[in-house]
Every structure is written in structure tokens, then in C-alpha cells.
Amino acid sequence: MKLKKLLLFTAFLEFTVGLVLFLIPATLISLLFGIESDNNLNIVGRFAGICLITFSIACWQRKNSEDGKINKPAVNSMFIYNLLVAAFLLYLKFSTGLNGSLLLPAGIYHSLITVIYVFLMINENKNS
Numbered sequence: 001m002k003l004k005k006l007l008l009f010t011a012f013l014e015f016t017v018g019l020v021l022f023l024i025p026a027t028l029i030s031l032l033f034g035i036e037s038d039n040n041l042n043i044v045g046r047f048a049g050i051c052l053i054t055f056s057i058a059c060w061q062r063k064n065s066e067d068g069k070i071n072k073p074a075v076n077s078m079f080i081y082n083l084l085v086a087a088f089l090l091y092l093k094f095s096t097g098l099n100g101s102l103l104l105p106a107g108i109y110h111s112l113i114t115v116i117y118v119f120l121m122i123n124e125n126k127n128s
Helices: 003-021 023-033 039-061 071-095 103-127
Strands: none
Touching: 003 023, 003 039, 003 071, 003 103, 023 039, 023 103, 039 071, 071 103
8 A cells, every 4th residue: 555655655745857858958958967957958858858748647547456465567667767766866966967956865865765665565565
């Protein structure tokens, strides 16, 4: 049950980030990476927003499998997404000189979510 709640929470949050990226990409790009956005970055940002929106909707809709249990592919997808995003954001922060005000907090957030997913997936497997 806790794993399902985490999946719903992260799907909702990624939907929100995707919506912000789609609507005002320059603002989020500036806050996250500390760079000014141009038309090309806005296009990529909007595309990334669409991807996040559709990914989060897919995870939200697949929260249950046919037998009513948590849908493991959706959980695994969100886990892998958070793991890769955490690694990438922290790499950008500490290896490239990018210095957006949200870069480190976003990297820490995705790292914590990844750890929580691991903990809950281990507990879910023990209880199965």
C-alpha cells in the first residue's frame, strides 16, 4: 500500500513538473540549470514536459495490475526514472559548473525518492 502511495505521489509531482515545463519552460530551465533559455531550449523543454506528463499519466493509470496488486512495471519505471534523474542532476551540479538554484535540491529529492523506492520494494518483496 505504501508503494502505491509513493507511485501516486511521484506521478503527480512529475505531472506537475511536466506541466510547468510545457507552459513556462524558460523559467524552470533557468531555475534548474542556471542558464538563460532560448527558443531552442524552450522547444526541448516543452517536449520534455510532454514526456513527463505522459509518463506520469501512464504510471498513475497503471498503479494496479489486473489482480489488484501494485503494478510492478510502473513502480520499476518510476524507480529507474528517479535513479537516473538523481544521478544526472547531481553529475550536472558537481561536474559541469551549472548552478541553478533548484539543481541541488532536485538532485537530493530524486535521490531520496530512489532510496525510499528501494526500501519499499524490499519490504514489498518480503511481505509477498
